[in-house]
Amino acid sequence: MIKxxxxxLDGTLFNSKVTISDENIAAIRAAQDNGIEFLIATxxxxxxxxxxxxxxxxxxxxININGALVYDENDTLQVKHALPKQKVIAAANILRKHNIYFxxxxxxxxxxxxxSKRVFNLAHSLITLNPKLSFKQAVAISGGSNAMLNMTWVNxxxxxxxxxxxxxxxxxxxxxxxxxxxxxxxxxxxxISDLAITSSSAINIxxxxxxxxxxxxxxxxxxxxxxxxxxxxxxxxxxxxxxMIRDAGVGVAMGNAVPKIKELAQIETKTNNEDGVGYILRKxxxxxxxx
Numbered sequence: 439m440i441k442x443x444x445x446x447l448d449g450t451l452f453n454s455k456v457t458i459s460d461e462n463i464a465a466i467r468a469a470q471d472n473g474i475e476f477l478i479a480t481x482x483x484x485x486x487x488x489x490x491x492x493x494x495x496x497x498x499x500x501i502n503i504n505g506a507l508v509y510d511e512n513d514t515l516q517v518k519h520a521l522p523k524q525k526v527i528a529a530a531n532i533l534r535k536h537n538i539y540f541x542x543x544x545x546x547x548x549x550x551x552x553x554s555k556r557v558f559n560l561a562h563s564l565i566t567l568n569p570k571l572s573f574k575q576a577v578a579i580s581g582g583s584n585a586m587l588n589m590t591w592v593n594x595x596x597x598x599x600x601x602x603x604x605x606x607x608x609x610x611x612x613x614x615x616x617x618x619x620x621x622x623x624x625x626x627x628x629x630i631s632d633l634a635i636t637s638s639s640a641i642n643i644x645x646x647x648x649x650x651x652x653x654x655x656x657x658x659x660x661x662x663x664x665x666x667x668x669x670x671x672x673x674x675x676x677x678x679x680x681x682m683i684r685d686a687g688v689g690v691a692m693g694n695a696v697p698k699i700k701e702l703a704q705i706e707t708k709t710n711n712e713d714g715v716g717y718i719l720r721k722x723x724x725x726x727x728x729x
Contacts, residue, residue, distance in 0.1 A: 439729045440722040441669040443469065444479040444501060444656045444682055445715055447487070448638060449675035450692050451478070453711045454568040458494050465716030466496060472723045475511075477501055477659070479652045479672070479682060481608065481638050483543050484509060503543055504636060504646050504678055505655030506607035517658055518545075519650040520605040525630055529645050530595060532626050533611045536619065538643070540611035542598065547590040549598060556589060563612070566639050609645040636678035644678055653681030671722065673707070673715055674699060690718050 445451050451458055466476050479501040480487050487500055499511045508517035526542070533540045539555040541548055550556045561576035592598050599606070613619060620643055627635050632648040652672070660670050668687035672679070675695040683689035683702050691703035692714050700706060708714035 439669055439726050440474060440671050440688065441665045442475045442477065442656075442660055442663065442671070443719065443722065444477040444652065444670070444672045444686070446674040446676070446679050447478060447480045447482065447490075449694060449710055450673055450679075451710070451715050456564070456568075459713050459716070461713040461716040463494055463496065465713075465719040466498070469719045469723060472726065474719070474722060474726070475499065475663070475665075476719075477656070479505075479656065479674070479679070481610065481644055481678060483548055483607075484545060486548070488513070499659070501652055501655045501659070501682075503545075503607040504634065504644055504650055505652045505681075506646055506650035507545055508655045508659050510659075516662060517655055519647045520607055521609070521633075521645070521647050521650075523599055523606070525633065525647075526599060526606045526609060528630050529609055529627055529633070532623060533609070533643075536613075536623055538611040538613050538623065540609055541589075542595055542606055543608040543610060544605055545607060549590050549592050549595065551592060551594060553589075553591060563639055563641060566641060607646070607650070611643040611645075612641055613643075614641045636680070638676050638678040651681040652679060653683075653685030656682045657685055671718075673718060675710065 451462060453459060469476055477499045478487060478491055481504050484500060484502045484507060487502060491498060497511055500509045506519050509515055541550050564576040565571050598604060623643060624635050627633060634646040634648050634651050636644045638644060656672060657667060670686045671688040671690060672682035672686035673690040674683050675692040679699060683699055688705060689703040690705045690707055691700040692707060693709035707718040
């Protein structure tokens with residue numbers, strides 16, 4: 439019996455238009471009505487992800503910033519794993535050496551030093567999700583998106599990091615020059631101890647504390663709720679979902695998932711443009727009713 443489901447956003451709950459379909463919304467509500475708790479598991483910060491989901495009339499818990507923060511459906515903080523400042527500085531130095539645009543994420547803010555690079559990289563991210571978009575269209579969408587409205591602009595990160603009140607939960611870097619460069623950077627970052635280094639798309643790098651993983655966060659939350667591992671499912675499509683697909687009792691790969699996630703999962707559902715989340719949720723509801 440499945441009692442808890444964690445679900446990624448981009449490429450999973452979101453379709454290629456970066457929206458949640460009516461069927462997925464209806465299936466989430468049906469799952470909740472049938473006793474299945476639903477968690478959003480995302481690299482996004484709490485305020486950003488919460489606003490997106492609440493706009494659809496949904497109320498869920500959240501695994502935020504790849505597991506650095508976990509909240510229940512009442513927005514009560516359950517887990518926190520921040521990045522030590524010295525490791526933030528070391529990772530930032532590697533990214534700067536390779537001219538990688540990056541952002542610093544805290545519990546409440548996403549900080550950027552360059553608005554034009556933010557738009558440029560957000561546009562490239564949209565194109566990876568929807569290749570039919572022209573770059574001009576992607577830039578227009580990016581410039582007016584909620585992702586831009588939720589940004590905080592600073593002159594330099596060095597000054598920000600000197601603030602003792604700032605707790606960094608994640609660094610996210612973007613670059614569209616090709617996978618070879620990102621692979622090289624990941625290898626250099628791996629030399630810094632106790633980091634979790636993942637990607638949610640082909641053009642980004644996400645850096646968290648080693649304890650801040652979606653899988654670890656999911657099982658910690660399940661334990662607090664008295665839910666067994668084999669009663670937990672996770673749905674995802676990309677490499678930053680690997681830990682929760684592996685750690686959950688039932689790992690579900692989207693039909694559009696990268697090969698590694700499909701190999702790791704026990705079940706494959708439909709694609710994000712075919713209401714794959716809704717499809718598997720309704721299967722869980724049906725299977726639970728048989729037990």
